[in-house]
Amino acid sequence: MATIEECRSALDKLAGSLPHANGAVRGAAALDRTLSCHITDLDVTFTGRLTDGRIEVLDRVDGPPPERAEIRLAMTGDDLVAMVDGDLHFARAWGSGRVRLEAGFRDLLRLRSLL
Template identity: 85%
Template sequence: MATTEECRSALDRLSQNLTHADGEVRGAAALDRTLSCHITDLDTTFTGRLAGGRIEVLDRADGPPRERAEIRLAMTGDDLLAMVDGGLNFAKAWASGRVRLEAGFRDLLRLRSLL
């Protein structure tokens, strides 16, 4: 089982990957939105912003998100690590229910290129 520190590191790696992306992925990551990522098996939530093509993690709290972020993710720590490391396809994980993504309709349309 992934640790809280490993999950935080994975989010930092994901942010780094987004800064080096180009094309549609870079455009989708250029949103300026609040973001939460609930790690279900650890019952911890990372909150921050998706802005300027990167993820900035601002806080970590025990339990589910306390406030409703504009983009909300939920998954196990192992799934987060596998996605960031390339071992788990986000679109397949989302379609199978392993990963939950909630956002406004317009944001989902822009984020689809990340899938």
């Protein structure tokens, strides 16, 4: 089971890769939205912001997200680490229910290029 530190490291790695993305991925990441990522097996939530093509992780709280972010993710720590490392494809994980993604309809349309 992934630790909180490994999950934070995975989020930092993902955040570091977005500014170097090209094309449709860069366009999808150009949203300005609040984010939450609930790590279900650790019952911890990372909150932050997607802005200017980057992810800024701002806080970590115990339990589910305290406020409703505009883009909400939920998954196990192992799945987060595997996705960021390229061992788990996001679209397959989302389609199988291993990852939950909730956002407004327009945001989902833009985010689909990240899948």
